[in-house]
Amino acid sequence: MQPRRKAILISLIVSILLMITKFVAYFLTNSNAILTDATESIVNVVASSFAFYSIYLSTLPRDLNHPYGHGKVEFFSAFLEGLLILIAGIIIIANSIYGLVNPPVIDHLSTGTLILSATGLVNLLTGLYLINQGKKHRSITLYADGKHLLTDTYTSIALIIGLIFILITGKLWLDNVFSILAGMYLIFSGYKLVRTSVGGLMDESDEKVIVNIVSVLQNNRRDEWIDVHNLRAQQYGPDMHIDCHVTLPYYYDLAKVHQEISDIDKLINASTPHNIEFFIHADPCLPECCHYCKVKKCPVRKETFTGEIEWTQKNTRLNQKHFMHELF
Structure with missing residues (x-):
């Protein structure tokens, strides 16, 4: 199986199992703090399902309708995942505020805390x-899903600390307070x-790549590479597309120009383990x-x-030969 598909399939299976486990813990305890974690697990399952589909699309070969491949869908997947996390946070805060006004009866907190601890550890390793x-x-889809699971882990840790504090002090209203903090x-x-x-999605420049x-x-x-300018980079899923202008001696014939351009292409691709398409x-x-x-x-x-003239992040990105930089 393709490595990215395998990774996201593992994430999807783990998310489903953890969601079921957390809801079992909620029904045992009736704790809003545990419901907070269980609610986020729904987001995990939905996000992982869409991420699986987006990775399937992004691994398809280029075609006439998608000459740059299908990699951009990964950014949309990450956008959806972030939006779902944000919405889950709002719902959790609203539910916790309601819980402060109408406090529920909470039972079996120690059992719920143990279950939450186990699911947090699994989330950490998967993330x-x-x-x-x-x-x-x-x-970016795998990275976003991993960051989401780590966020879920941090939330679980905070809620576990809160539940332990509730067990020690007996102040059940703190259950909702910790849920609000987790939602924020x-x-x-x-x-x-x-x-x-x-x-x-907006092709924002990746400063580290540049x-x-x-x-x-x-x-x-x-010496023959007189200057490099109008350097731009775009990411399409796992692939990077870079284009630039290179100034060469004007008396070079076409074969010599082609050789110099090919050498630059090989140099850049040899410097990274990822595929870079250079124009x-x-x-x-x-x-x-x-x-x-x-x-x-x-x-x-x-x-x-x-x-x-030293090539820098600034002068290589301007659409001007370097002697023009000195005029402004």
Whole structure:
């Protein structure tokens, strides 16, 4: 089975089993704190189900209608998961406020606490596994699902501490207070996940990727690569698409230009374990480039070389040759 599909299937099965277990604990105790955790488990199951489908779509090969593949669906999956977490937090807070006004009868708290502890440990291990697989396969869906399960774990830990405190003090109203605090944390976590997924859907630039690409180019630059500009990156599921302009000596023939572009492509792909599709537009040099061009024995040099311009995160992203940067 494809690794990403296997990981999310494990998450789905675990989520269903934990949801059933937590609702059993709730019916035993009638505790709003445990209901908080059980409610979030419903979100886990729904989110994992959609995540499974989205990963199935994202692993399909490219076709005429989807020339960049189906990877963008993973951002939508993460958006839905974040939205469900946020809604769950709101519902939990509303239910807990009602519980403060009309406190329920709570029983078997010690049994419920033990069950919640066991489910929290399983969530922790599953969440860490999914985050690891998400990073390994560049899957925001797996990463988001893993972060969700870790959020669920942190919520469980907070609620367990609260239940223990209730058992010690006998103050049952604290059950709802801890539920409200957990609900507020869920709202915050859901918002962050929604924000990340919207950024991906809007092709928000990944600063870490840009910094890494620029660093690789700067550390391995050739004299013939006069400047790099208009550098952009887009993520489509596990795949990354990068395009840029590279200024080369204008007297190079087509075969030489193609070779230089191919070498840049190979250099970038060798620097990462993930697949990167590079689109490079070759620009001819101009006389104004001469003062920072390091090509030795250039037959058409118009100006004396005065110094190399270091490629940075800023000047490689502007849609201008580097001599134009100095005018502004």
